[in-house]
Amino acid sequence: MLKGTQLTFFSFCVASKTVLWLEDQTKKLHKDMKKSTEADLAMSKAAVKISADLLSNPLCEQDQAFLESMTALDTAMRRMDAFNQEKVNQIQKTVIDPLKKYSGVFPSLNMAVKRREQTLQDYKRLQSKVEKYEEKEKTGPVMVKLHQAREELRPVREDFEAKNKQLLDEMPKFYHSRIDYFQPSFEALIRAQVVYFTEMYKIFSELTDQIDQAGLTDEQRERETEAKLSELRALSIVADD
Structure with a gap:
């Protein structure tokens, strides 16, 4: 039986x-x-493209009110895109990059676990060799081989116990350190989102004031759109055959 392995195996x-x-x-x-x-x-890039496409629509040349609305929309979308880029840059520095750096620690940790496993296999092999000689008749040659096997086992056992103890001590510490490491990142993520959506509220409130002159409700706009669509459907060129 391997001393020091059975009791710590589960842990x-x-x-x-x-x-x-x-x-x-x-x-x-x-x-x-x-x-x-x-x-x-x-x-945000798609929103900027949509507003730019609308602004370049020929209707803007014919309808001053439409031009003013699309100009306001385009300005708002570009402001949104700029704030969004700022938010993403902040998240990259405070969240994504730290996550990547933290992930970079695991390969060396996994290698330490692998080295422990390799040492454990050597430990088991040499321990079995010792036990084999211990079970034999205690002749002179057998005692010599037993002594040699024990001497060969001793440094391997010490090496395994050292590696095993280090991992048992440090892996829980590493795991529990995640809170202190990630807490600043997640706080920064929340702050970046709060700043961004606060600015979005301002931008779209201003946009609403600029384009919603009539003050129509969504239901009223829906009825108005449906009425216009009904007029289009009444045209002979789109009438059903």
């Missing part, structure tokens, strides 16, 4: 699985945050 398995879970969650969060910021940028 090591728990610590190892916990760290593996943390690694998986960190990588997943890093990937999701990148997708989120990429989607944010794509959204």
Whole structure:
């Protein structure tokens, strides 16, 4: 029986699985945050393109009110895009980059676990060799081989116990340190979102004041649009055959 391995086996398995879970969650969060910021940028860029396309519509040359509305919309979308870019840059520095750096620690940790496993296998092999000679008749040659096997086992056992103790001590510390490491990042993420949406409220409130001169409700606009559509459907060129 391997001394020092049976009692710590369960503890090591728990610590190892916990760290593996943390690694998986960190990588997943890093990937999701990148997708989120990429989607944010794509959204604001698309909004700018839509407003630019509307502004270049020939109708703007014919209708001054429409031109003014589209100009206000285009200005608002460009302001939104600028604030969005600022928000994404902040999230990149305070959340995504720290997540990437944290993920970079796991390869060395996993290598330490692998070295422990390799040492454990050597420990088991040499311990079995010692036990084999201990079970044999205690002749002179057997005692010599037993002594040699024990001497060969001793440094390997000490090496394993040192590696095992280090991991058992440090893996829980590493896991619990995640809170202190990530808390500033998540606080920065919340602040960046609060600043962004506060600015968006201002931008769209101003835009509403500029283009919503009639003060129509959504229901009224819907009825107005439906009435215009009914007029178009009444035209002979779109009448059903």
